[in-house]
Amino acid sequence: MAMVINTNMGSINAVRILDGTSREQSTSMERLTSGLRINKAADDAAGLAVATGMTTQIIGTDMAIRNANDGIGLMQTLDGATEEVVNMLQRMRELTIQSMNGTYNNDNRMQMDSEVRQLQKEIHRIADTTKFNGLNIMNASSFGSAVVDANFAATSVTELTSAEGFSAAMRFHVGWEHGSANRIPVALMDFTSLSAANSAMRLHLSGMSTFGSAIALASAALSIIDQGLSVIKNMRAYWGAIQNRVEYTISNLQNVNENISASRSRILDADFAKESANLARTQVLQQAGMSMLSQANQQSQQVMSLLQ
Template identity: 25%
Template structure:
């Protein structure tokens, strides 16, 4: 006969089986063997660590892809530079021929100089992730032209010589700039340019201040003034479409107030700028001496170059601290200066011979740089494949710990369902027997 304690024991057993049944259903529906810490505390800890490692390996592969893109872009730029140098070499060989006259070599030299400028343009325009892999840090604008606050002391008058040069640059973000000029009877004029060659403030090229410096048209200013040593981009082109010769004007959000060229009535000029939104180059063009007084409320971030400096380190390991590994990608400068061709020309037979020797050296240097990037690309591809294998293995290990074994869990579910049905039947039978005993006792009492 079943007692009350037997009934309670059966109820507790049935509750436990219901719990097992629910756990099996949860694992089968979620596909995960560990849905809470109580399912497998040790396994959960290991799986969490493996999940962190798996995410890191995925990010490392993205890092390596970025590094491959950096190297490929740099290599493409060097390939174009090599093609230009090959053409320059052909011109140098042609210029060595004794049959050429001086005018013939002058014609060859014009193309030669344009190709040199194109080499520089490639170096400065090969940009990857806001970096310049083909430009040495010393080739940046701030290395050639000093900031306004480095050249002048605010409020103090400085005597300087005018000419075809940049006297200072105003960093982006500078506020309350004021410039006063006294040229003592000479026609020296304030000129303001952007680094791309846009003429913002000053006098047109037809003015005498330019003429005394042999600047009469856009070609003259691009060849003689728009130089990197004056702070201009290698591909700078003259643009006076927005030139302001006097009055108030706005350029890219900055407000300029310019007195204009008062020559011959007066030789005093003044310029104020409320705030610069980009670096500006200041020149005083003419052929004399002048006094200049400069003031400012604040000077923006030093350096006009918007690019990050130095090489890059590509993450190659999932280790932390001392064990962290990187694939280093150093810069490979390929400007006129770094390649040693800045002063080359084809004006004479001797200079053509010198140019040929320098071009051969430059080609060799570019070949070494391309080989460097090729080796780095192969290294990163190898690291990518190794990291992908590790990621796959870590994912497999994590899966073995956390994923549901459907065959095993289905068998457990079936077992739990059978036991549950048997328990329900047993409890029903127990209640029926207890009822029969009570009926017999009641009959006897009567």
């Protein structure tokens, strides 16, 4: 190999290798500082695109889980209020059966009738004031004609389920994308249209003192109350089924969210063990490279011995 002064090939080679080592060291330090393997698109263009799509799905499923939990909260609010309506209807039915007994006089039946009227008013009041996030969920004021009329409600859970697309007043959005497949329809009932709350049921009428007349009034009232209980029990069964469905939906969303997060981590997150080892390697190489660069710069001094 020729001995030259103008071009120090050893030094050029050492500088090139040192430059590469410095870049590797800088990358490892950046990853260890941020905790991310991909800090810019140039680090892994395809990986960044995949991770961005996964991030979109993760954020969407997080919101879908919140939506579904809010839906359960609404269903529980509705079911709790409906439970009180059922309790009042049961009390009204109890009073009706009590009034059929011949041991009570007209004054007693008047007192029973007074309690029935107050319970009817309370059912209306609950229907008008029960709200979830400002939405009235027991009458048609917030959802209009989509709310099922209590007098024409489906008579079975099967009929409700098959008709839910028509009668659904609201839909819980439980997916991270748009489309009907990501929505759960829910039918609501207008409790203000409940016959037991609106009918002029009487257990006593002025001037009516015969036992047979009292039996006729009570029998008519009992039939109306039983109709209301029949409608409500099926609606509650339907709402309970919806709530159970949403709970399974949440479990599935959480499972999807967990696995997508794990997949994104494998693409996006830095492996600290690997990067720490790489940082230590590049630091040693950098020290060795600097030493070799110094040696390469000293080689040109050997030419001087030829000129002495």
